[in-house]
Amino acid sequence: MADELKLKANEFKSDLRPIWCPGCGDFGVLAAAYRAFAELDLDPDRTVIVSGIGCSSRFPGFVTTYGFHGVHGRALPTAMGVKLANPDLDVIAVGGDGDGFAIGGGHFPHAARRNIDVTYVMMNNQTYGLTKGQVSPTSLQDQKSPSTPFGNVEEPMNVLATAIAADCSFVAQGASFRSKELTELIVEGIKQPGFSFIDAFSPCTAFNNTTQEWKEAVHNLPPEHDPGDRAGAFAAALDAPMGIGIYYRRARATLDGRLRAMQEAAEPGSVDELLDGFAVAERTAA
Amino acid sequence: MYQVRVGVDEVRSQGNAVDLLMCFNQEAFDLHHHELAPDGHIVCDAESVKVTPEFESRSSEVALGGLAQEAGGSRRGKNMVAVGLVCGLLGIDTHKIEQMILKRYAHKGDVGEANIRSLLAGAEHARSVLPAGAHHLAPPKPEETDRVLLSGNQAICLGALHAGLTYYAGYPITPASDILEWLAGRLPRFGGAAIQTEDEIAALASVLGASFAGKKAMTATSGPGLSLMAELVGLAGMAEIPAVIVDAQRSGPSTGMPTKTEQSDLNHALYGGHGEAPRVVMAPTSVEDCFAVIVEAFGAAERFQAPVIMLSDQSLSHRLETVRRPDLSALEVTERLQPNGELNGGYNRYEILPGGVSPMAIPGGRGAYVSTGIEHDEAGNPHYEPELHEAMMDKRFRKFEPLASESRITFTGPGTADVGILGWGSTEGAAIEAAELCLDRGVKVSTCYPRVLGPLPVERLRSWAAGMGRIVVPELNVTGQFARLLRADTGLEVESVTKATGLPFTAQQIADYITDRVRPLDDSGVWESGITGEARVG
Numbered sequence: 001m002a003d004e005l006k007l008k009a010n011e012f013k014s015d016l017r018p019i020w021c022p023g024c025g026d027f028g029v030l031a032a033a034y035r036a037f038a039e040l041d042l043d044p045d046r047t048v049i050v051s052g053i054g055c056s057s058r059f060p061g062f063v064t065t066y067g068f069h070g071v072h073g074r075a076l077p078t079a080m081g082v083k084l085a086n087p088d089l090d091v092i093a094v095g096g097d098g099d100g101f102a103i104g105g106g107h108f109p110h111a112a113r114r115n116i117d118v119t120y121v122m123m124n125n126q127t128y129g130l131t132k133g134q135v136s137p138t139s140l141q142d143q144k145s146p147s148t149p150f151g152n153v154e155e156p157m158n159v160l161a162t163a164i165a166a167d168c169s170f171v172a173q174g175a176s177f178r179s180k181e182l183t184e185l186i187v188e189g190i191k192q193p194g195f196s197f198i199d200a201f202s203p204c205t206a207f208n209n210t211t212q213e214w215k216e217a218v219h220n221l222p223p224e225h226d227p228g229d230r231a232g233a234f235a236a237a238l239d240a241p242m243g244i245g246i247y248y249r250r251a252r253a254t255l256d257g258r259l260r261a262m263q264e265a266a267e268p269g270s271v272d273e274l275l276d277g278f279a280v281a282e283r284t285a286a
Numbered sequence: 287m288y289q290v291r292v293g294v295d296e297v298r299s300q301g302n303a304v305d306l307l308m309c310f311n312q313e314a315f316d317l318h319h320h321e322l323a324p325d326g327h328i329v330c331d332a333e334s335v336k337v338t339p340e341f342e343s344r345s346s347e348v349a350l351g352g353l354a355q356e357a358g359g360s361r362r363g364k365n366m367v368a369v370g371l372v373c374g375l376l377g378i379d380t381h382k383i384e385q386m387i388l389k390r391y392a393h394k395g396d397v398g399e400a401n402i403r404s405l406l407a408g409a410e411h412a413r414s415v416l417p418a419g420a421h422h423l424a425p426p427k428p429e430e431t432d433r434v435l436l437s438g439n440q441a442i443c444l445g446a447l448h449a450g451l452t453y454y455a456g457y458p459i460t461p462a463s464d465i466l467e468w469l470a471g472r473l474p475r476f477g478g479a480a481i482q483t484e485d486e487i488a489a490l491a492s493v494l495g496a497s498f499a500g501k502k503a504m505t506a507t508s509g510p511g512l513s514l515m516a517e518l519v520g521l522a523g524m525a526e527i528p529a530v531i532v533d534a535q536r537s538g539p540s541t542g543m544p545t546k547t548e549q550s551d552l553n554h555a556l557y558g559g560h561g562e563a564p565r566v567v568m569a570p571t572s573v574e575d576c577f578a579v580i581v582e583a584f585g586a587a588e589r590f591q592a593p594v595i596m597l598s599d600q601s602l603s604h605r606l607e608t609v610r611r612p613d614l615s616a617l618e619v620t621e622r623l624q625p626n627g628e629l630n631g632g633y634n635r636y637e638i639l640p641g642g643v644s645p646m647a648i649p650g651g652r653g654a655y656v657s658t659g660i661e662h663d664e665a666g667n668p669h670y671e672p673e674l675h676e677a678m679m680d681k682r683f684r685k686f687e688p689l690a691s692e693s694r695i696t697f698t699g700p701g702t703a704d705v706g707i708l709g710w711g712s713t714e715g716a717a718i719e720a721a722e723l724c725l726d727r728g729v730k731v732s733t734c735y736p737r738v739l740g741p742l743p744v745e746r747l748r749s750w751a752a753g754m755g756r757i758v759v760p761e762l763n764v765t766g767q768f769a770r771l772l773r774a775d776t777g778l779e780v781e782s783v784t785k786a787t788g789l790p791f792t793a794q795q796i797a798d799y800i801t802d803r804v805r806p807l808d809d810s811g812v813w814e815s816g817i818t819g820e821a822r823v824g
Binding site for chain 1: 428429430431432433434435436440444447448452453455472474475476477478479481483484485487488489491492493494495496497498499500501503517518521525608611612614649650651652653654655656657658659660667668
């Protein structure tokens with residue numbers, strides 16, 4: 001069984017070699033994604049991975065599915081367009097913390113409130129790896145970096161609490177070095193109808209190497225944690241921000257489902273019939 | 287303020303002067319009395335407007351509210367009294383208007399009847415009390431075609447649906463918002479959807495996502511929104527994704543004058559964004575043309591797998607025109623090139639082919655690839671080799687070559703003339719009327735309006751220009767953007783005549799420039815003479 005799964009996971013691996021640095025957490029996230037796609041038996045021709053810009057946004061190139069490597073920060077609205085154009089596709093958005101919550105932060109709450117049926121895996125390294133280590137919206141206070149030589153004077157945002165406040169259908173946290181759990185979270189996120197957000201700790205070994213401290217700090221969410229309790233989930237996001245597992249989960253109608261119902265309820269239209277509504281004069285010449 | 291121009295021949299512009307000015311309040315008189323034609327007439331509300339002494343002989347004061355109270359039982363019918371006055375003065379049959387009123391107030395008891403009594407009182411007052419009108423309308427001519435009453439934005443929406451639009455995304459902005467609103471109510475009936483996004487960036491990003499996934503997709507905006515979209519226009523060019531972007535231009539820069547018209551986004555549409563991003567830029571010239579050009583825009587987007595920016599403007603967006611009903615069978619719909627067969631031998635999304643266009647696989651079918659804004663090889667994999675970048679840049683621009691010979695241009699007038707008007711967009715109507723005025727003054731004028739401004743059909747413009755004595759380029763902006771483009775691309779010597787008051791050209795303004803080289807400065811009646819566009823733009 002394990003061999004069969006591994007083989008199928010490998011079939012999602014493209015010929016392109018990742019450009020990531022040795023030890024980069026993104027390798028672990030990519031491997032978990034291969035396994036999750038295999039476990040879900042995704043059809044590469046019916047799967048689209050959408051990304052923005054950054055180290056982790058090179059992700060679509062390393063997968064044999066369709067991919068869209070677009071503009072910095074705009075993965076979520078792009079993914080919405082893909083999903084609405086063809087709701088039968090499985091659409092996964094990927095990217096980094098800067099892409100997702102700095103330049104692209106304005107799109108996140110709208111993806112959540114619309115409940116687009118997209119799974120968003122954010123590789124969080126608390127830095128800008130591609131541009132060599134400036135602080136990101138998730139960087140810690142006092143963190144020293146090329147753009148904060150005296151230490152970061154800003155506080156990090158809590159992306160889990162933000163996601164729960166935005167009422168994402170699914171909010172989870174995993175880590176590149178906790179592969180089994182991350183695979184399961186990606187599987188659950190894709191299975192969940194609506195907007196799923198997975199914050200994946202993915203250390204940058206080159207510019208903000210948190211590998212060791214994160215390995216020590218993360219812990220599974222306690223078994224009694226109830227993802228159906230929004231207030232409890234919010235409290236856990238604040239009190240236990242290094243937890244691994246599903247923080248919050250709530251099924252609700254998806255955007256594409258609502259639109260499909262609207263289309264089915266509408267009388268089929270024609271341009272000719274619409275033009276009739278604008279008619280003011282008929283031809284009178286012979 | 288509403289302005290109406292009526293004629294038995296084609297009405298191409300808003301006209302040169304006002305024949306009948308109806309003033310409900312003092313502001314209407316103060317702002318517009320100077321536009322009155324020498325034989326024009328003013329009708330104003332006796333209860334709220336005082337005309338200046340020099341206009342007294344050409345004015346009629348009518349107690350609109352009083353007449354409405356008397357006839358319909360409510361002063362609120364004063365607008366209907368005014369409509370009746372106009373009908374009476376111009377000899378318009380009120381029958382159709384009565385039907386419209388009844389329809390409008392069908393569920394409001396006897397409100398419709400009361401309004402009709404006000405309407406008829408106004409018409410009767412005009413006939414019996416006011417001076418006999420000099421402006422009676424000519425009898426209608428036989429209609430050669432069915433006619434529809436459309437705004438430019440409605441024509442764009444209908445044309446887009448004809449072209450096969452099924453995904454629209456937009457952010458509210460004057461004067462493009464009603465495109466979003468109109469499509470939101472109709473697209474579900476065509477199996478599609480209109481989404482109001484959180485900003486213009488998300489609008490175009492989602493349009494590119496939808497187009498990548500196989501749908502014909504569009505967004506519409508105005509200048510500020512187009513500025514936000516610039517980076518994504520570059521992505522569409524680089525990743526070769528069809529997309530239609532309507533820019534309903536308004537007076538800029540920055541917030542500018544959002545409800546006023548201007549043609550000042552040409553440079554942005556042509557060059558906006560970093561790098562050299564391939565795109566097609568088109569401009570419709572009338573409400574009727576909005577329908578044809580949006581179909582052509584989708585055609586070019588799908589055929590060349592590129593972004594197409596269509597530059598309309600506020601004066602087209604919101605004016606209502608009775609136009610020939612579009613002949614749908616004559617407006618060809620284009621589909622994008624897709625790969626044939628099973629693709630078992632591999633598929634290169636960005637294969638370099640002689641015409642530059644590569645077959646585009648659609649998710650859901652075979653041919654999985656990564657659509658990307660990073661420079662890439664034929665397979666779509668990132669690559670920075672110098673020769674490859676040049677070959678790919680060349681491929682992406684070469685696609686548009688057919689437009690040089692195939693893009694639509696409208697010409698009026700003889701092939702040899704004293705003056706040629708070479709313009710773009712919504713000035714065409716005034717230009718054609720200006721040519722007629724110039725002929726009365728003994729100057730032969732022809733017009734030429736290309737629909738595709740980027741890339742320009744250079745050789746065809748040059749050969750037309752060879753027959754013209756002078757070439758005049760009217761446009762609604764300050765710096766003469768199209769004139770500069772023409773000089774740069776065609777090498778033609780052209781005279782730029784610009785106007786940036788937020789209002790369209792009148793035919794007379796263009797004609798006066800041609801015959802007297804008097805150029806419009808503003809619409810207050812003060813014209814600056816002797817300065818040509820050359821002097822102004824340096």
